[in-house]
Amino acid sequence: MKLIFVIEHLEPEIGKWLLYEYEHTSEIVGKNRLMFTNVKKEEWRRLLSRLGTVEEKSAAEVFNQEKVIILDPKVELPLTPEDFAGKEAVIVGGILGDHPPKGRTRKFLTRRFEKTATVRNLGKGQFSIDGAVYVAKLVSEGTPLTAIPVQKGLSLKLNHHGEVYLPYVYPMWNGKPLISQKLVAYLTSDEIIKDEEKMLKGE
Secondary structure, eight states: OEEEEEEEEEESSSOOOHHHHHHHHHHHOOGGEEEEOOOOHHHHHHHHHTEEOOOOOOOOSOGGGGGGGEEEETTTBBBGGGGTTTTTTTEEEEEEOOOOOHHHHHHHTTTGGGGSSSEOOOOOSOHHHHHHHHHHHHTTOOOOOGGEEEEEEEEEESSSSSSEEEEEEEEEEEEEEOOOOHHHHHSSSSHHHHHHHHHHHOO
């Protein structure tokens, strides 16, 4: 049985940033190995069903808790290839990172599980959702965390002037930080400014 990668959806909405990370995760592991849990709205379930399996229930209700790994930046022990023995799924929180981190993974995901679940970190710093899944995939295939190159922080040049700085940890792939190109295009465009203005107006 192949390991399932699970994203427990924890944001109040599915905005473009989150969706682009979800889409990229689906590209990384494949639709057949990706599951979204805790997806409460029917319109969201329809949207995400093209990327993977979708469950309205929390992962804590779907899986045998002894057979899962939860990725939580706040725990002490790092993920190892040995952790995957006998496991069915690895679970990450569908959360857009705060800076500095507020510990929302522990509050909204880890606490839903009993102590029988295996909880691990991916090293120091916050990963994007797609980056966390990519690293977990490599570790599940036998690569130690210490052998996975990462970059802390990423600067994106804007179309006109200035830059956007993302204070997260990114695994390297082919010598470049692993990030959704759709997300890069969005973050460096005028579209994000318009979306933020709409949010401020409550539209």
